[in-house]
Every structure is written in C-alpha cells, then in structure tokens.
Amino acid sequence: MGTRDQLQFIVSSIRAKRLQSFLTGLGIAVGIAAVILLTSMGEGLQRFVVAEFTQFGSNLIAVNPGKVTTMGTTLGILGSERLLTLDDCEALRHLPQAEAVVPMVQGNVEVKAEGRTRRITLYGVGAEMDRAFRMQVGSGRFLPPDDPRLARPFVVLGDKVAHELFPNDNPLGRRMQIGNQPARVLGVMEHKGQVLGFDMDDTVYIPAVRALDLFDREGLMEIDVLYRDGHEASEVVAAIKRILVNRHGQEDFTITTQQQMLDVLGSVLSMLTVAVGALGGISLLVGSVGIFTIMTIAVRERTAEIGLLRAVGASRQQILLLFLLEGTVLAGLGGTAGLAVGFSLASLIHALVPLLPVHTPWSFVIFAELLSMLIGIIAGIIPARQAARLDPVEALRSE
Amino acid sequence: MIELSDICRTFTVGGQEVRAMDHVSLTIGAGEYLSIMGPSGSGKSTLLNIIGLLDTPNSGTYLLDGRDVTSLADEQLAATRSRKIGFIFQFFHLIPRLSAAQNIELPLMLAGVPLRQRRQRSAVLIDSFGLGNRRHHRPDELSGGQRQRVAIARAVINQPAVLLADEPTGNLDRSSGAEIIDLLEGLNRAGQTLVIVTHDPEIGERARRRVRVVDGRLASDSGG
Ligand SMILES: Nc1ncnc2c1ncn2[C@@H]1O[C@H](COP(=O)(O)OP(=O)(O)OP(=O)(O)O)[C@@H](O)[C@H]1O
Ligand SMILES: [Mg+2]
Numbered sequence: 001m002g003t004r005d006q007l008q009f010i011v012s013s014i015r016a017k018r019l020q021s022f023l024t025g026l027g028i029a030v031g032i033a034a035v036i037l038l039t040s041m042g043e044g045l046q047r048f049v050v051a052e053f054t055q056f057g058s059n060l061i062a063v064n065p066g067k068v069t070t071m072g073t074t075l076g077i078l079g080s081e082r083l084l085t086l087d088d089c090e091a092l093r094h095l096p097q098a099e100a101v102v103p104m105v106q107g108n109v110e111v112k113a114e115g116r117t118r119r120i121t122l123y124g125v126g127a128e129m130d131r132a133f134r135m136q137v138g139s140g141r142f143l144p145p146d147d148p149r150l151a152r153p154f155v156v157l158g159d160k161v162a163h164e165l166f167p168n169d170n171p172l173g174r175r176m177q178i179g180n181q182p183a184r185v186l187g188v189m190e191h192k193g194q195v196l197g198f199d200m201d202d203t204v205y206i207p208a209v210r211a212l213d214l215f216d217r218e219g220l221m222e223i224d225v226l227y228r229d230g231h232e233a234s235e236v237v238a239a240i241k242r243i244l245v246n247r248h249g250q251e252d253f254t255i256t257t258q259q260q261m262l263d264v265l266g267s268v269l270s271m272l273t274v275a276v277g278a279l280g281g282i283s284l285l286v287g288s289v290g291i292f293t294i295m296t297i298a299v300r301e302r303t304a305e306i307g308l309l310r311a312v313g314a315s316r317q318q319i320l321l322l323f324l325l326e327g328t329v330l331a332g333l334g335g336t337a338g339l340a341v342g343f344s345l346a347s348l349i350h351a352l353v354p355l356l357p358v359h360t361p362w363s364f365v366i367f368a369e370l371l372s373m374l375i376g377i378i379a380g381i382i383p384a385r386q387a388a389r390l391d392p393v394e395a396l397r398s399e
Numbered sequence: 400m401i402e403l404s405d406i407c408r409t410f411t412v413g414g415q416e417v418r419a420m421d422h423v424s425l426t427i428g429a430g431e432y433l434s435i436m437g438p439s440g441s442g443k444s445t446l447l448n449i450i451g452l453l454d455t456p457n458s459g460t461y462l463l464d465g466r467d468v469t470s471l472a473d474e475q476l477a478a479t480r481s482r483k484i485g486f487i488f489q490f491f492h493l494i495p496r497l498s499a500a501q502n503i504e505l506p507l508m509l510a511g512v513p514l515r516q517r518r519q520r521s522a523v524l525i526d527s528f529g530l531g532n533r534r535h536h537r538p539d540e541l542s543g544g545q546r547q548r549v550a551i552a553r554a555v556i557n558q559p560a561v562l563l564a565d566e567p568t569g570n571l572d573r574s575s576g577a578e579i580i581d582l583l584e585g586l587n588r589a590g591q592t593l594v595i596v597t598h599d600p601e602i603g604e605r606a607r608r609r610v611r612v613v614d615g616r617l618a619s620d621s622g623g
Contacts, residue, residue, distance in 0.1 A: 005508045016496040308492040311453055312506040312553065313481025316473050392453045396492065 010326045024294045025334030027287030032338025034280030039364040040346040044357040062256045063223040082248045083219025086148045097227045100128035103208040104222040113165040113176035121203045124211020132226040140172045140187030151207030155183040159191040160201035179214045233257045288379040295327045295383035307395025320388035327380025335372025401427040406459035419445040421615035432587045434606035435596045442615040443596045451484045451563045485554030487564035491546045493538040500534040503552040524552040544575030561592040
C-alpha cells in the first residue's frame, strides 16, 4: 500500500469524525503552543533582561535601607533602624575600590517652565550618576560635584522632558520650577529610550539633598556604588558592610550586587518557564490520553471495517500501520496547529513589546512537531495492536 | 483447484467444544458453480471462511492451486487472499466514507497498485455492472442492490481464482436479489469459479453443483 494512499485513507477517517478529531488535536495543540511560546520567549527574555541590566555596567552594588532577615521581617520594627544618609554616602566615597558613589531618591513631581506643566519622574542623585549608570549628557553638563549637603539648585533634563517643556528654544540656562523649588537647567541627557519598561527620557535629575527637601524625606532610598574593574564584588560588599556597620552600630541595610539582581530575575524567569512548561506538559499528557481514547473508540467502531480490510487482502501488519499512522497524523495535525498558534502568540507579544526579542529556532519547531508525532505513536500503539490482533471472521460478524 | 481434505474446525464456547467442521473433504475445480446449503449453524460460513483463508482449520490440509496453504504465516495468507480470493457478504461491508469507486478499488489500493491503473480497472467494472452514474456516490446514497454490485465489483477487481458469496441476497428484496444472482452467474459463465452459500432453495437449485452441509459434515454433494 502506497504512502499516499495510506495518508488519504487516514485523512478520510479523521474527517469522518471531525469534532472528535478536533478536540483530540486541541490537547496536543495547546501543549505544542506552550512549548513553542516557551522556547521563543525563554531565550529572548533571558537575553533581553541580561542586556537591559548590564547596560548600566556590571560593577554596580546597591545599598538599601532596612535589613530583610530570612524570616522576611525587617529589623525596622524594633525602631532601632537608622536611615541611609548623605553622610553614609560620603563615608563610602572613601572606599579605595569605589569609582563612583551615587545617592538616590526617587519620586513623582510636577515641573513647570514657560507656563507648561508636566508630571514626571524625578531622581535626586549625585554628581557621578552619569558615570555610574553609563549615561551620556547630550548638551550642557551633568550636576556639578558640589558639597552634597549644600548642592546648588541645578537640574538636568531627560531628552523628552526637554523637548516638551522647551519645544522652541535651547533649555540650557533656563529657569524652571520643580515642585516648590526653583532650579536652573544645566544639561540635557542623550536620548535613551525605555529600560525595563521605564521611560528614561521622561525624567529629571536634581541633587539628592534638594530631592530630600522636596519630598520631605530624611533618608535616601538607595546608594549605588560603582567599583573599579579588577575587584571582586564580594570584597567590595565586605568593605561597604564594614564601613556602614561601623557607622550604624548594626547591619540595618541590604547590599545587592548586580549579579544578585540578575539571579533574582533569573529565578523569576525560571519559575515562569517551569509554569508554562508544566502547562504544556499537562496539555500534551491530556492530548496523548485523547489520542489513546479516540483510537480505542475507532478500533471498536470500525471492527467490521478491519475485518473487511483483512478479507480483501490486508495483513495484520498493514492494519497495525494504518491505525498507528492515524494516531500519528492526528497528533501531527494538532502539533501543526499548536505551532501556528505558538508562532502567532509570539509574534503578537513581539508586536506589543517591540523591545522584547522573540526568536523561535527552527530546531525547536522540528523538535515540537516530532514530539507531537511521537506522542501520537506512543498513545496509538495499544489501540493499533488491538486492531491488528482482531480475528477477521469475528470482526466481520460484529456489525 | 481447491482441495480440502479431512478439515476439522472446533470452537470452544464456554468450556464446551463446538465442532463446526467435522472431517470435511471437498474438491472444487476451476470454473465451477457451486452452492452450499444447510440448516442454520451447520457450518456453511465456517467452510466458506476456511476456503477464503480467513479462518484456519484445526486439522486437515488445504491445497489451493496445488499449494499447501494450511499453515501459512499471516503475511502470506493476506497476500494469497489478495490475489486469489474474492469475498461477498450478506451485509455488503462497504466503507461508508469512501465512494463507490474507492470501495471497488480497495483491494488494489491495499496491494499497492498505482492510482491510474486502479482507476482504469474499476472504470471497466463500474460500466459493465451498470454503476456508471454512481461512481462518486457513497454507500449510504446507494440502494441495496447497487451496494451489493459495488461489493461484487470489489471482489472481482483483482481477478480472483474463486469468488465466495455468503448469502449475497440475504439482505435484498426478491428482484434485486435476482439481479445479483444474474450478475454472479454471468461472471461464472465468463469463467469465474463461484461458491454461493444460501438459505434460499430456489437460488441453491440453480447451481450446477449443490453441496449440503449438516452438523459440520457434507451430507450430500450433487457432483464433483
Ligand atoms: N467464532 C465462533 N465462536 C464460537 N462458535 C462459533 C464461531 N463461529 C461459528 N461458531 C459455531 O460454529 C457452528 C457453525 O457456524 P456457521 O456460522 O458456520 O454456521 P452457518 O451454517 O453459517 O449458519 P447460518 O446459516 O446461521 O449463517 C455454529 O454452531 C456456531 O455457533
Ligand atoms: Mg452463515
């Protein structure tokens, strides 16, 4: 029996029970779609996140107030916790390994210039921020290295803010209002785009002490330390810890290295991967049970047909092959549908989040299709053997 | 051409042995027209199935065209059925999702004959069996007589050595039954060896040779 005839015969029987076949294929399709989505996104997402983070440089260490214990509570409830201050920041500046130390306060604020008003994200930072985060000033210059406690009221604008507040003329040297504080524009950052979903161009930077004043805060939200190449992160962490414990009398702060941040994100990603993978696995399992069921029913319903095929010259081997192939084709069709859905979803996600690279390697596509067909073969083996084992005389009498 | 000697076939039903064929010996020559009659349960279908290699006897020997086919492996049995045996059943046994032409071509398809050749050979039969305008119809769109004609075409498309019909008119009204018998007798006149199992004495009497089976034995044989 020719392969084309076999396929035609199989397709005719799959078409004869459209709804059943569709539902059975659906299980496999969902599973394969999940697998494809997972592999297309997984690779892209991992690359995306690593790229987003390392564009700030990988020698960054963040210090945040409060200590998260393994119990998940902060020491702060005891009331003995001290704030991270600009003085702490100054103390860290004496670290020999430190190339830049940047205080950080962040919040939303209303800015005004030439009668225009906007709400934007404001960062209160130090003069070394541009260096620490590898950001470029487009025109003018970044905040000057003033005494952090007496910094002058300068402001550096993000690219987008500059365009929107001063659409017609050069913002450099212009006066504007930040919250209740007047400030003078010293520089405009280069266009940066989005990083991890934040629009880096829709921000302004002012000295940290001014921001503390603006938001009426006592302590910083974070201190970022950029250490020089050639030093170990652990060594720098230990040095930071020594200085701050010395100043605070206890470890009431949390130090996070770039690597740790990547690790946390990595573990979130792997959890996501496991979840989607589990969904795919369960669907494939359901799909294989579906194939098994539909093929078992087919053998029962088509017993007389099997007898007839034997009577007109089909061997047991041929019957086995026909039914095995039917399960395989069914699973293969489901797999193809799953590939299409997975592809479309991946492209849709790419269209919605253009920055997220979606990449489906061909090897995975082929693997997924082979996987679905393998499931069809395995799930179809028992029913196909039942069909092959039927006694033709009995089978013919079953009608 | 067909030589059965000392054929026994027993079935075990609920621990009890039922002897459906009891030392049956029968020789059928090429071109013969033979009817098998007998009471219900006497073993007529069993005999036919053994001749058609669908069933294997427990003992005895079966020579088909001089070759011992008593203990062939499944693969060879299937090949022999394909080349030498044509079956016709009371309930037609057409595949409902295939067209008349596709049903007729089924034995050729299983044997791996290319489509063009299949089409040519089925077209000849479709025309000579008066099914010309029904070739693309499916079985449920055909009358009983037409269905049986499709089944006969399927049985003879591979030019079998023997055509075995188990109550071919059992499911038809008188007139279409008569047409089917006419068709089969026409094939026999053209040289086709024909064995018909029937309950209908009128049909049975028409055969040149009449065999009577009772309790798994040959009770009478009008010739051979
Ligand atoms: N597969 C089977 N299992 C058990 N017993 C069987 C089987 N096939 C046939 N028999 C028994 O063998 C005997 C002969 O059966 P067979 O079908 O050959 O009779 P028949 O002459 O064709 O009857 P009918 O005219 O009713 O078709 C019967 O007693 C039947 O019960
Ligand atoms: Mg019978």
